[in-house]
Amino acid sequence: MNPRRSYAAGTGLFILLGFAALAYLATQTTSLVNFESGPSYDVTAEFTNIGGLKDRAPVKLAGVRVGTVKSIVLDQKSMDAKVTMAIADRYDQIPEDSYAKIMTSGLLGDQFISLSPGGSPTNLKNGSVLDNTQSALQLEDLIGKFLTGSGGGKSSSSNKP
Amino acid sequence: MSASATANRDPAADPLVQVRGLTAVLSGKTVFDALDLDIARGSVTAIMGPSGTGKTTLLKHITGQMHGAAGQVLVDGQDVVRLPREGLYRLRKRIGYLFQNSALLTDYDVFENVAFPLRAHARLPEDLIRNVVLTKLQAVGLRGAARLLPSELSGGMARRVALARAIVFDPMLILYDEPFVGLDPIALNQVLKLIRTLNQELGITSVLVAHEFEAVREAADHVHLIAGGKRVASGAPEDLVRADSPWTAQFFGGALEGPVPFQYPAPPLARDFGFVGATA
Amino acid sequence: MKQFVARVFDPLLDGLADVGRTGWFFIGLLLALPRGLTYPRELLRQIWFVGAKSLIIIMISGLFVGMVLSLQLYYTLSIFGGTSALGTVIALSLYRELGPVVTALLFAGRAGTAITAEVGLMRATDQLSAMEMMAVDPLAFVASPRFLAGLIAMPLLVAVFNMMGLFGGHLVGVTWLGIDNGTFWSNMTGNVSVWKDVISGEWKALAFGALVSLIAVYQGYSAPPTSEGVANATTRTVVSSSIAILALDFVLTAFLM
Numbered sequence: 171m172n173p174r175r176s177y178a179a180g181t182g183l184f185i186l187l188g189f190a191a192l193a194y195l196a197t198q199t200t201s202l203v204n205f206e207s208g209p210s211y212d213v214t215a216e217f218t219n220i221g222g223l224k225d226r227a228p229v230k231l232a233g234v235r236v237g238t239v240k241s242i243v244l245d246q247k248s249m250d251a252k253v254t255m256a257i258a259d260r261y262d263q264i265p266e267d268s269y270a271k272i273m274t275s276g277l278l279g280d281q282f283i284s285l286s287p288g289g290s291p292t293n294l295k296n297g298s299v300l301d302n303t304q305s306a307l308q309l310e311d312l313i314g315k316f317l318t319g320s321g322g323g324k325s326s327s328s329n330k331p
Numbered sequence: 332m333s334a335s336a337t338a339n340r341d342p343a344a345d346p347l348v349q350v351r352g353l354t355a356v357l358s359g360k361t362v363f364d365a366l367d368l369d370i371a372r373g374s375v376t377a378i379m380g381p382s383g384t385g386k387t388t389l390l391k392h393i394t395g396q397m398h399g400a401a402g403q404v405l406v407d408g409q410d411v412v413r414l415p416r417e418g419l420y421r422l423r424k425r426i427g428y429l430f431q432n433s434a435l436l437t438d439y440d441v442f443e444n445v446a447f448p449l450r451a452h453a454r455l456p457e458d459l460i461r462n463v464v465l466t467k468l469q470a471v472g473l474r475g476a477a478r479l480l481p482s483e484l485s486g487g488m489a490r491r492v493a494l495a496r497a498i499v500f501d502p503m504l505i506l507y508d509e510p511f512v513g514l515d516p517i518a519l520n521q522v523l524k525l526i527r528t529l530n531q532e533l534g535i536t537s538v539l540v541a542h543e544f545e546a547v548r549e550a551a552d553h554v555h556l557i558a559g560g561k562r563v564a565s566g567a568p569e570d571l572v573r574a575d576s577p578w579t580a581q582f583f584g585g586a587l588e589g590p591v592p593f594q595y596p597a598p599p600l601a602r603d604f605g606f607v608g609a610t611a
Numbered sequence: 612m613k614q615f616v617a618r619v620f621d622p623l624l625d626g627l628a629d630v631g632r633t634g635w636f637f638i639g640l641l642l643a644l645p646r647g648l649t650y651p652r653e654l655l656r657q658i659w660f661v662g663a664k665s666l667i668i669i670m671i672s673g674l675f676v677g678m679v680l681s682l683q684l685y686y687t688l689s690i691f692g693g694t695s696a697l698g699t700v701i702a703l704s705l706y707r708e709l710g711p712v713v714t715a716l717l718f719a720g721r722a723g724t725a726i727t728a729e730v731g732l733m734r735a736t737d738q739l740s741a742m743e744m745m746a747v748d749p750l751a752f753v754a755s756p757r758f759l760a761g762l763i764a765m766p767l768l769v770a771v772f773n774m775m776g777l778f779g780g781h782l783v784g785v786t787w788l789g790i791d792n793g794t795f796w797s798n799m800t801g802n803v804s805v806w807k808d809v810i811s812g813e814w815k816a817l818a819f820g821a822l823v824s825l826i827a828v829y830q831g832y833s834a835p836p837t838s839e840g841v842a843n844a845t846t847r848t849v850v851s852s853s854i855a856i857l858a859l860d861f862v863l864t865a866f867l868m
Contacts, residue, residue, distance in 0.1 A: 177659045184663035188767020191774040196809050199702055199777065203800040227801065280801035394744060420746035434741035437732075448745045451752070496745075 201226050210237060210256040211296035215270045215283075220251040221306025223272055223281045229255045231268075231285040236261045239283065255283060257294065265290040266298060272306040281306060347372045347504060347536050348393055353402035355388065362388055363399060364560035370504075370538055375530050377539040377551035377568070381582065381591045384557050386540040387431070390506045393538070394426060395419045407503065424452065427497030427505040427535075431512060433489040435481040435496075441468070442477040445496045452500075467495040471525060487518025494525060504536045505529065511543045519546060526550050544568075544583060556582060558591060629851070636829045640754050647755020654756040661722035661757070661824070662764030666771065668721055669714060673772035676713060677779025680704055685788050697790055698799035701780035706803065706812040710773040712860055715819035718765060719852035723827035726757050727848040730831025731841035739832075754828045761824025762817065769816035815863055822859060823852045 196202065220242060229237040237257035245252045257264070267288030274281050288302070348370035355363040362385040370376045378386045391397040392404050395411040404411045409422060435444050445464045449455055455463075468474040471491040481489060490510060497505055507526065511519050523546055529535050541547050547554065548568040556564040556571065556578060563578040564571055572583050581589030597603070648654075680701050688694045730753060733739050739749040784790045803809070827848045834844035 177663075178655055180663050181655050181659040184658065184666060185763075185767060187666075188662075188764075188770050192767070192770035192809075192813070195706070195770060195773055195777075196805050199796075199799055200803040200805045200809060201800055202805050228797075280798060282801075396740065396743060420748075423744055423746040426744070428741070428744040430737045430741055432737055434737035436738055436741075437736070448747070451745065451747045 209259040211259060211262075211294075212240065212254055213237075213257055213294050213296075213298045213300060214252055214254050215300035215303050216245060216248065216250040216252050217270075217272060217303050217305045218250055219305040219308065220253065221272055221274075221281055221308065223253070223283070223306065227280065227282050229257065229283045229285065231261070231264065231287065236264070236285070253283070262293060262295075264294045266292045266294055267302065268294070268300060269302040269304070270300045271304040274307065345372060346370055347407055348538070349403070349405040350389075350392070351403040351405070353392060353399045353404060355385070355392065355397070355399040357385075357388065361560055363392075363402075365402065366557070366561060368555055368562055370536065371553065372536055373530075373534050374552045375526065375537040375539060375550055376553045376555065377541055377547045378555050378557060379541065379544075379547065379582070380557035382542075384559070386557060387508050389557070390428070390508055390538065390540060393506065394423060394428060424448075424500055425503050427494075427500075427502040429490065429493050429497050429505065429507045429510055431509040433481075433486075433493040435484075435489055435492060437481050439481075440477070441473065441479050441481070441484070441492050444481065444492060445499055447496065448499050463499065464495075467499050468492075470498070470528075471495045472521070485518070487514050487521065490514070490518075490522060491525065494522070494529075498529065498533075498535070501533065502535060504538070507537065507539045507541070509540055509542070511541055511546050519543075523550055558582075563590075629847075632833070633826065633829045636832065637825055639750055640758060640825070640828070643748060643750035644755050644759070646748060646751035647759065650752055650756060653752060654759055657756045657760035658764055661718075661726065661760045662767060665718060665721045665764070665768060668717055669768045669772050670775045672713065672717055673710075673775030674779040676709060676772075677701065677705065677776030677781075678783045680709070680776065681780040681783035681788070685784060685790075694788075694790055695794045695798055696802075697784045698780075698795035699802040701784070702777060702799050702803045703808060705773045705776045705780075706808040708812075708860075708864070710769045710776065711812050711815035711819055712856060714769045714772045714816065715765065715823060715856045716853055718761075718768065718820070719823045719827070719849055719856065722761065722764070723823045723848045723852050724845045726761075726824065726827035727831040727834070727845045728841060730754075730757070730828060731834035731844050734832065734834060735836035735838075735841060749832075754832060757828050758821070758824045761820045761827075763820075765820025765823070766813045766816040769813065773812070811867065814867070815860065818859060818863060819856050822855050826852050826855065 223239060223242065225239055225242060227239045228235050229239065237255050240254045240256045242254075243252050244250075264285065265288040267290040269286040269288060271284045271286065272281055273284045285300075294300075346369035348368075350366055350368040353363045353366040353368075354361070366389075368389075378389060380386055388397060392399055393406060393411065395404075395414065398412050406422060406426070409418070411419065411422070414422065435441075436447060439447065442464055445467055446460050449460050449463060465474055465477070468477055471494055473488060473491055473495065476484070476488065476492075481492070484492065510522050510526065514522060526537055526539065527550055530537050537550075539547065539551055551568055554564075554566065554568050554571050555562055558578055564574060564576050566574065571579050577590050581591060587593050681697065684700045684704070685694055685697055688697055688700065730739075733749075733753065739753065742749045742752060781795060785792050785795050830844040830848045830851070831841075834840045
């Protein structure tokens with residue numbers, strides 16, 4: 171084989187490998203994975219506290235990704251966080267009265283929205299609002315509850331042990 | 332203009348290279364002191380002189396690789412010092428230069444080395460490049476070595492490849508820097524014959540920097556003897572040997588002492604040995 | 612005393628002068644770059660020499676760096692009970708810092724020295740002068756392709772290094788230390804950003820590639836034409852490149868990331 175052509179081919183291979191590695195890193199190891207590219211519909215939910223939830227966090231049902239968090243804004247009337255989720259179109263059989271809960275993967279892991287299906291015959295569609303929500307679990311609250319007794323009826327602001 | 336130049340082949344009237352009042356200082360040492368020199372068209376001119384008189388430096392001034400502090404260097408009527416880069420490069424394409432160590436590009440084989448100037452300057456079809464390169468290699472007798480690498484060549488072969496490369500654009504002038512150094516008698520004769528053939532058959536003006544007087548006598552029409560930054564003698568090789576100048580006597584006679592001293596300039600011996608009291 | 616001052620300041624001044632001369636050389640190189648692009652075949656050859664031939668050392672080093680990183684970070688994270696973040700921390704350390712810096716240091720040692728020695732020998736054997744005599748500008752034919760090749764090869768090498776590092780980290784973290792595979796990846800994909808982490812690391816790679824190949828070509832170009840001169844220039848390439856990489860890394864990290 172012509173030596174010149176052999177290293178030209180080697181160079182081409184090297185460049186290809188480099189770009190393949192870069193493409194892999196960019197698309198498979200970053201939050202781009204969470205980016206739902208197919209058609210989707212929007213559903214909103216209000217939480218009293220979203221904790222560390224971020225844009226593009228996954229939305230899961232039974233542990234399966236069904237969508238992503240699209241935007242998080244503060245509703246100034248209710249003083250709640252209004253979270254818009256983009257649910258993939260192919261998941262169109264989710265009951266309307268499903269329950270949205272902010273959960274953490276692991277102790278220090280990332281937060282995501284977990285949906286628990288309700289029993290309503292009507293399904294979620296574009297513009298639906300999820301009424302049943304549970305905010306993020308706050309580590310501080312948890313500790314506070316634990317310290318003041320498991321009943322936790324009163325969570326006094328002045329913490330006197 | 333060019334018609335008259337070719338019609339009147341009087342070498343003295345229209346020299347190809349004119350050096351006028353060239354003065355050059357290299358790291359504090361005066362190499363040339365108002366040097367005047369002509370190279371006639373179509374001639375083989377040898378530049379000779381003691382080692383260290385700047386013969387190679389002179390070639391570098393002719394090609395514009397170095398610029399003197401004062402004076403002019405005219406090549407084919409163009410002032411090398413004042414030429415802009417493009418003009419200088421255009422001029423250099425018409426000059427072949429044979430380096431002392433051949434300076435072949437070590438990454439490329441013989442064929443690619445000779446093809447290098449063609450590929451760099453002209454978009455030529457591959458067949459044509461092949462024909463030109465093989466013709467030039469045939470001229471130096473190395474067509475069979477086309478696919479060898481420079482590291483596989485002997486010194487004489489490398490020099491012939493470098494020569495093939497230098498003539499690939501059919502230059503008007505070839506500068507040979509020490510073309511005979513380190514060659515065995517056979518290789519030396521091959522190079523010698525090539526220099527003469529190129530001059531006689533293609534009319535290429537040749538400038539030769541060399542020490543080997545026997546070879547120069549064979550090849551050159553004219554010799555310039557340089558010493559101490561000046562031209563001290565000129566003429567046909569045979570005349571120079573007979574001339575009774577102290578320079579030529581020492582250079583061609585090989586006498587130890589003469590205008591060129593054996594000792595490099597130094598303070599008195601006694602001082603270097605530490606006998607300061609005696610003189611200081 | 613005077614001697615002492617001279618002994619301290621002379622090398623400093625020499626170093627400063629070297630930086631200045633490299634700067635001037637860079638300007639000349641940039642001016643020659645468009646003409647250098649007229650030699651695509653030479654560029655391709657240089658990408659082969661500086662890039663493809665550095666691939667093996669980059670891959671092996673990346674693998675081991677990733678494996679060590681996994682062990683060390685697992686230990687540190689386990690103190691805080693946060694080992695589920697292992698994938699994230701490995702990826703961020705690699706993309707933002709270790710990938711570009713370690714690759715650049717290896718690149719200086721593997722490709723930079725080769726460039727300096729090659730160009731220095733070309734100078735010493737009159738090959739550069741021969742090119743000038745053939746009306747070919749060595750800045751365009753020799754310096755430009757090598758510089759551009761470094762610029763092109765480095766980001767690609769960094770990507771390969773990072774990928775191997777991630778693989779090594781995954782190997783140790785998941786296969787050996789028993790972290791859940793899903794946690795490893797999902798935690799990473801939740802926290803690593805394309806622009807802020809992957810691409811900003813690639814910008815660093817680009818800057819380091821330019822820096823190392825500039826220093827390497829300049830040192831070769833200006834090496835005295837002796838064996839000692841070329842040897843010294845090769846050493847200087849490694850020393851200057853390493854210092855310059857780490858200093859520039861600090862500047863880039865502080866101001867751009």
